[in-house]
Amino acid sequence: MDILSYSSRFSIGQLVNPRCHSPRAFTLRSSLPFPPQNAKYHRELQAAVDVVEKACGLCVDVQKSLFASSGGILEKNDQTPVTVADFGVQALVSLELGRKFPSIPLVAEEDSTFLRTTPLSQAVLSAVTDKASLGDESLSQDDVLEAIDRGGKDAFAFGTTPATYWVLDPIDGTRGFLKGSEALYVVGLALVVEGEIVLGVMGCPNWRGEFSKWPTAKGQEDRTILSESGTIMVAHIGCGTWRKRLSDMLGGRVEVHNDWVRCFVDSCCLLHEAHFCISDSQTWESLPLSILFSSTNNPDSVGDRQILLLPICCGSLCKYLMVASGKASVFFLRARAQTVIKAWDHAVGIICVHEAGGQVTDWKGSQLDLAVDQIERRVIFPSGGVLVTNGNVHKQILEILSVSSSIV
Structure with missing residues (x-):
């Protein structure tokens, strides 16, 4: 054709x-x-x-x-x-x-x-x-x-x-x-x-x-x-x-x-059915959603109040690729005080997910600002961290993050 x-x-x-x-x-x-x-x-x-x-x-x-x-x-x-x-x-x-x-x-x-x-x-x-x-x-x-x-x-x-x-x-x-x-x-x-x-x-x-x-x-x-x-x-x-x-x-x-x-991103609308990716340097237990769901790497034994965590190594962009291609529903990254988040780890992934129908924001729901580093355009400062989803579960996760931050 x-x-x-x-x-x-x-x-x-x-x-x-x-x-x-x-x-x-x-x-x-x-x-x-x-x-x-x-x-x-x-x-x-x-x-x-x-x-x-x-x-x-x-x-x-x-x-x-x-x-x-x-x-x-x-x-x-x-x-x-x-x-x-x-x-x-x-x-x-x-x-x-x-x-x-x-x-x-x-x-x-x-x-x-x-x-x-x-x-x-x-x-x-x-x-x-x-x-x-x-x-x-x-x-x-x-x-x-x-x-x-x-x-x-x-x-x-x-x-x-x-x-x-x-x-x-x-x-x-x-x-x-x-x-x-x-x-x-x-x-x-x-x-x-x-x-x-x-x-x-x-x-x-x-x-x-x-x-x-x-x-x-x-x-x-x-x-x-x-x-x-x-x-x-x-x-x-x-x-x-x-x-x-x-x-x-x-x-x-x-x-x-x-x-x-x-x-296209996947069409999952329920959090407990979503497939998650997280940073290789972080654990599920360190993330706010762990108060509601435990995690498993075994797709054949996902129990009640459990989510499937995909064992994907390494780097952030392969997780964006997974979400954009419909292989994963969510990529979750927590910003840490001692870690600088670089623009090149996210820029290309953002447009690939957006154009596939997904959504990328920080943990407060704001778009990632590539211009915040006014001199070099090398560093970004997402509030809380980065949230990449199929769009369907984005609001649900932001609500959980909001409640979690208010408790803390």
């Missing part, structure tokens, strides 16, 4: 509004799942998809080499591991987007300070060179280091914050990345315009088509393709959330299938 026959078959309302369409999967073939005239930032989204696809290939290559050798891992001051892949993805995205959109700066997680003091810069250069669109150009280590730093803390020159900028998490879930193919990690890229997230792309090379131990949330039929590995999810404001498969990740090559599938 080409894009023109798709557009004539479904109304514009069905195209741009997830809630106007029945929760049924359909596919089409196109470089993007909607035509340019429906998407103001179509060119930017296509560039974002292209570079995230390349970044996923870089991650797969580096992951293979990490388990074949040693010495490819650093420990940052915040005690989180950083690999050649983190630096390589940031350099790759910075270089590719910088060529196409030189006036749009990048806000990203890494800077080259640690890399400059280690022998890994050559490995990063090799990884980036293998994936970048160079033509007749060649890259040096200094080129790569400068590209990384364009996303660092000094991304906005002279203290001015532009109205439009990219937000990148090179690898969300690095600890999962270091565990190999069994854990999820995400390359996440979003574009912010005048404080609004207008598009997002998430690449998850280890996504499996069938999660036998993570059953589909109630009311949501399984639309995944069995035996396929890896997924890329895209969202554009007003155009919905879509995903397609990544497969054949062999020999440093990522073959991209052009079959896009529309994503």
Whole structure:
């Protein structure tokens, strides 16, 4: 089915509004799942998809080499591991987007300070060179280091914050990345315009088509393709959330299938039937809902006043991906005094969930403010924490949180 026959078959309302369409999967073939005239930032989204696809290939290559050798891992001051892949993805995205959109700066997680003091810069250069669109150009280590730093803390020159900028998490879930193919990690890229997230792309090379131990949330039929590995999810404001498969990740090559599938959040309306995700660093007992429900990881033995807690590792973006694809109903994150919540851990997930029909707020029901960090646009301050849901159970959870806070 080409894009023109798709557009004539479904109304514009069905195209741009997830809630106007029945929760049924359909596919089409196109470089993007909607035509340019429906998407103001179509060119930017296509560039974002292209570079995230390349970044996923870089991650797969580096992951293979990490388990074949040693010495490819650093420990940052915040005690989180950083690999050649983190630096390589940031350099790759910075270089590719910088060529196409030189006036749009990048806000990203890494800077080259640690890399400059280690022998890994050559490995990063090799990884980036293998994936970048160079033509007749060649890259040096200094080129790569400068590209990384364009996303660092000094991304906005002279203290001015532009109205439009990219937000990148090179690898969300690095600890999962270091565990190999069994854990999820995400390359996440979003574009912010005048404080609004207008598009997002998430690449998850280890996504499996069938999660036998993570059953589909109630009311949501399984639309995944069995035996396929890896997924890329895209969202554009007003155009919905879509995903397609990544497969054949062999020999440093990522073959991209052009079959896009529309994503919808699940239709669960009852809290005790909802499937929950929480931060890997937090326990269910530390969260306010634990006063009403206990939790279990076993989908076959969910008792009265129990909820199913999905054992998903690692990072926040894979939880957003689960909610946006209808595999989970809720992602619950509590803000802690000693932990800084970064914009790149949430930006792309927010638009993917919103465009799939879900809702994202802080614990008081307010939208997450990406502009609260007026200088660097790197930190967000959600009151209480972050609440990501299918929309149906959002109000119920906010009411419980309100009562809980008043008791405390």
